[in-house]
Amino acid sequence: MREVNLLDSYPRSKRPIREREAARAVQREVAKQFGREYFDGDRTQGYGGYRYDGRWVAVAHRMREYYGLRAGHRILDVGCAKGFLLHDFRRVIPGVAVAGLDISAYALDHAMEDVRPFLVRGTADRLPFADQSFDLVVSINTVHNLDAARCADALREMERVSRAHKYVQVDSFLTEEQRETFERWQLTAVTYFDPDGWRRLFADSGYTGDYYWTITE
Numbered sequence: 001m002r003e004v005n006l007l008d009s010y011p012r013s014k015r016p017i018r019e020r021e022a023a024r025a026v027q028r029e030v031a032k033q034f035g036r037e038y039f040d041g042d043r044t045q046g047y048g049g050y051r052y053d054g055r056w057v058a059v060a061h062r063m064r065e066y067y068g069l070r071a072g073h074r075i076l077d078v079g080c081a082k083g084f085l086l087h088d089f090r091r092v093i094p095g096v097a098v099a100g101l102d103i104s105a106y107a108l109d110h111a112m113e114d115v116r117p118f119l120v121r122g123t124a125d126r127l128p129f130a131d132q133s134f135d136l137v138v139s140i141n142t143v144h145n146l147d148a149a150r151c152a153d154a155l156r157e158m159e160r161v162s163r164a165h166k167y168v169q170v171d172s173f174l175t176e177e178q179r180e181t182f183e184r185w186q187l188t189a190v191t192y193f194d195p196d197g198w199r200r201l202f203a204d205s206g207y208t209g210d211y212y213w214t215i216t217e
C-alpha cells in the first residue's frame with residue numbers, strides 16, 4: 001500500500017469555484033443522479049461537458065510502467081463513466097483486457113464505442129466479478145460518492161476482485177482552506193477526509209492497494 005500520484009500527468013484545470021458557490025441543494029441532488037446534467041449539462045451541476053480529449057493516455061502509460069502491465073492482463077475501472085481511461089489502456093497496451101462498471105446509465109450509453117461491450121451498470125460496493133479476477137483495479141474519484149459504510153465496502157470489493165494491484169483516488173484536503181474550498185466546490189461526495197482519515201478507512205476496510213488524493217484548489 002503506497003501513496004503515489006499516478007495522475008500526475010493529468011491536467012489540473014482552474015476550477016470556477018464562484019460559479020458553484022451558488023449551487024443550491026437542488027443542483028446537488030440533480031448532480032447525484034449522474035445523468036446527462038452531471039456529465040454534459042452546465043458547469044453548476046457537474047462537468048459542463050465530459051468529452052474525450054486524450055488526457056488519459058499519459059495516465060495509462062504511467063500505470064503501465066508502474067504496474068508492469070502487458071498484453072493478457074485484465075484491468076477493471078470502477079466508476080469508469082464513458083470509458084475514456086479504458087479506451088486509452090487499450091491503445092497503450094495492445095492485447096490488454098478491460099472491464100468497467102458505473103452507476104450511470106447515461107455515461108454507459110454515451111461511452112466510447114470500442115469499450116462499450118466491456119462495461120456494466122452497477123455499484124462500486126457490489127462488484128459483479130469473481131474473486132481475484134483482475135490484475136489491476138482502479139477507481140478514480142468515485143468511492144467518495146458512497147456513504148462511509150458503503151465506501152468501505154467498495155474498498156473491500158476492490159480488494160476482493162484484484163489478484164495483484166489496486167489504485168484508488170479520492171477527494172481530500174491538506175489544509176483547512178482546501179477543505180472549505182472543496183466543500184464549496186463539490187456536488188456529489190458524501191465521504192471525505194484528510195489523508196489520515198482516509199488511511200484509517202483504508203486500514204479498517206482491509207484495503208492494501210495504492211492511493212492518492214484529488215485536492216480542490
Ligand SMILES: C[S@@+](CC[C@H](N)C(=O)[O-])C[C@H]1O[C@@H](n2cnc3c(N)ncnc32)[C@H](O)[C@@H]1O
Binds near residue numbers: 078080101
Ligand atoms: C467524478 S466521476 C469520475 C469518472 C471517471 N472515473 C473520471 O475520473 O473521469 C464519478 C463517477 O462515479 C460514478 N458513480 C457514482 N456513484 C457510483 C457508485 N455507487 N458505483 C459506481 N459508480 C458510481 C458516476 O456515475 C461517475 O461516472
